[in-house]
Amino acid sequence: MYSQNDLDEAVSAGAISPEAATALRSFVESQRALPGVDEEHFRLITGFNDIFVAIASAILLFAVGWIGQSIGQSLGMTIETAGPSPLAPLFIAATAWGLALFFTAKRRMALPSIMLLLAFVGGIFLTGLFGIITAVGEQSVDANEWMPGIIGSVAAIVAVAAAWVHWRTFKVPITVAAGAGAVCVFIVGLIAAVIGKTEGIENTLLGFVLALGIGVFLFAMRWDSSDPARVTRRSDVAFWLHLLAAPMIVHPVFTLLGLNDGNATVGEGLVVIALYVVLGIAALAIDRRALLVSALAYVLYALSELFKQVGAVELNIALTALVIGSALLLLSAFWHQARRVVVGLMPAAIRSHLPDLDRLAPIAQPAA
Structure with a gap:
């Protein structure tokens, strides 16, 4: 099985021409029951070997982390007496990184590459976090309310540097999102350090x-606008960035509006559903389903409460699942048609930055 990235790399290496790659994409899509437009492709698994290697890597990483923790405890490099050691995430x-040199750089395995990237960047972040706390002492951290934010920011900026080095070396699409997430942690940590423990800080x-x-x-x-046809690695990078951005947008909006305090009224439930419709329109416009998935928990809860308010207590969960499941499946079945309507209503200046409505290259007709 060959991914879009494989074709891009083959073109870059001169193995095939750009025209041949385009023709191959068109031929493959023509063999499917439905066109590939709006299917939001991204590479995750190329075969069961990806799962096999991912499971084996997870076991190995767990083992080296345990060994690192044991060594840290024997050397007294832990937070408090039996707390975490910076050696565990460092190991x-x-x-x-060592596994990525083979499974990412040479084998180009998608799922193990994603897992190893997250383990590397997360490990570097925790190494910096635990290492600084161990160096300055827990008492200093507890005594200064600005200290946790500063420590988190320093660890985050180290993780940003690690993500940048990883991207320059391996070019795994999720790396950009990991780096962006670390930048966000850095900024939030600095803000928390400046504000301190004041009222309403949450x-x-x-x-x-x-x-x-x-x-x-x-x-x-x-990233999306630089690849409107969604046939290069840049589209995969944008996918992971959207997956990061969606909960960062959805959760604060619903929380700040007081819509997830555990006491949803009929009015609040209707607001949640209205917001979900708006998110659905935005998702159609940018052709990304991450917004809908991120807000799904909120709308399920709100709709369940609405059914409970009208007396359907015993069936509220079943009715909620029925309505939402049917609506999402219907939207998926007619995604392209709905997207064409939404995009058609937008100004040309905005449409020029959105993914193409018809992304398939024309298929040459055989000679008579």
Whole structure:
């Protein structure tokens, strides 16, 4: 099985011409029951060997993390007496990098590459976090309310650097999203350190998370607009950025509006559903389903409460699942037609930055 990225790399290496790659894409899509437009392709699994290697890598990373923790405890390099040691995530990060040299750089395996990237960047972040806390002492951290934010920011900027090095070396699409997430942690940590433990800090931080989520979304749209046909690695990068931005936008919006406090009224439920419709229109316009998935938990809860309010207590969960499941399946079946309507209503200046409505290259007709 060959992915879009494989074709791109073959073209870059001169193995096939760009025209041949386009013709191959068109031929493959012509053999399917439905056109590939709006299917939002991204590479995750190329075969069961991806799952096999991912499971084996997870076991190995768990083992080296355990060994690192044991060594850290024997050397007294732990937070408090039996707390985490910076050696555990350091060993995990180093092992993940070593495995990536083969399974990512040489074998180009998708699922193991994603897992190893997250293990590497996450391991570097936790190494910096635990290492700084171990160096300055837990008492200093507890005594200064600005210290946790500063420590988190320093660890995050180290993770950003690690993600950049990983991207320059392996070019795994999710790496950009991991780096962007680390940048957001860095900014939120600095803001938390400046604000301190003041009243209403949670809502303030949620507001900044919302702003950062919008920033990540715009960054994702920049990658998307550079590949409107969605046939290169840039589209995969945009996919992971949208997956990061969606919860950063959805969760603060619903939380700041007080729509997830566990006491949803009929009015709040209707607001949730209305917001979900707006998110659905936005998802259709940019041709990304991440927004709908991120807000799904909220709309399921709100609709369940609405059914409960009208007396359908015993069947509220079943009715909610029936309505939402049917609506999403219907939307999926007619996604392209609905998207054509939504995009057609938008100004030309906005349409020029959106993914193409018809992304398939014309298929040459055989000679008579």
